[in-house]
Amino acid sequence: MPRFFSDHPPIDGELRITGDDAWHIARSLRLRLNDRLTVCCNRVDYSCTILSISDSEIRLRAESSSMSKEPSLRLTLYAALPKKDKLELVIMKATELGAERIVPVLTEFCALRLTGEQFAKKKQRLERIAYEAAKQSGRGIIPQISDIISLDEAVSEMRSMDLGIMLYEKGGVSLGSLGLAPGEEKSVGLLVGPEGGFSEREARLCQENGIKTVWLGPRILRCETAPIAAISILLFLNNDM
């Protein structure tokens, strides 16, 4: 069934979809009165039928609701800014797999150094990618894309989480040794470096702040592959994949 997101829960059993999504429903999908679709609002899926339809607004009746199938692991991906458009791939795949938030981080060896203003221009496109991937994969939320932060800020955020993980190509423990149990509700921060990896100073900073250094094995994964592999394994360990 087609799936859309709404910021607002039903009022008196009714929901509205406006903007691009309304146009998409009316023109691309060519849905009609009484056709059904799912509207997801903050981790709840509403099964709806169409009450009225125009290019700019769809009114819907919520017939039933159920909890969205969100992972019990609340995963924030801290991704050091990669080159070219690799962040787009990372956001798309992390969204499909189940990440809750994606935070670009500026680290020492980032080759791409965007100012806040330059990133602001890109951000709308990145949010659109997260939105489309969330819709297509059946997520219960649209992962939030944050502004770029420094490694110090990322480390400070991760300190307040249940588990902080840093992927480090120079060695560390296995993801299997972090004590993740099936179905457990935990907040996890996953930090992944840029093409050039982390400096020793950065690795030390993380370790001194209780972030676990994890090694993904003897092959060298690209900086866009490592988070996809790690998120897959983390959600598998959480019994959600």
Place this chain on the structure above:
Amino acid sequence: MPRFFSDHPPIDGELRITGDDAWHIARSLRLRLNDRLTVCCNRVDYSCTILSISDSEIRLRAESSSMSKEPSLRLTLYAALPKKDKLELVIMKATELGAERIVPVLTEFCALRLTGEQFAKKKQRLERIAYEAAKQSGRGIIPQISDIISLDEAVSEMRSMDLGIMLYEKGGVSLGSLGLAPGEEKSVGLLVGPEGGFSEREARLCQENGIKTVWLGPRILRCETAPIAAISILLFLNNDM
């Protein structure tokens, strides 16, 4: 250290690199006499020094050798032909992660239907992608890219393997229930569908032939994401990631 592949093991302690790779070493990397590089030949890494260098041929002395870090799981990915250039992404990522062979499969719901001749034109590019990804990720082999085969042929190949797995969005067991143990040497065939998934007839054919139906959880992964996630989890279970 720069890494290259050779089809031929050292003769009297000497190796040669010719063609594009020689040009790359001489012109792009600008290596010189006595510089060091690694040449990998059939799962053995030779640590070499340069004896002579020209744009067309590099002669090397193999100083020492060690086994390449290849997974003990020998994994063949049977990937139903996806749309656009997604097979390129799948080959790149499967190579980095550790697949041994990648076989495009024509299934009922493949939207892209290439003839053998059309695929032959693409194949050289796909092999180049596998080669570059193998070099960059430190593989001990270059994964073989096969010609397109039918699902019947894929099923017949998988019957002769230790374990056959089909990712099926309509349900199945978890990858964790397949009895994969750390470090075990097994041949595994992993079958992944196209955008439209598998037909019920195809799923039944696989099940009747002892192929395990695996479900990757409640979110719907794109056909290029599912194999990346599944290979990551399989190699993690094998203690190789």
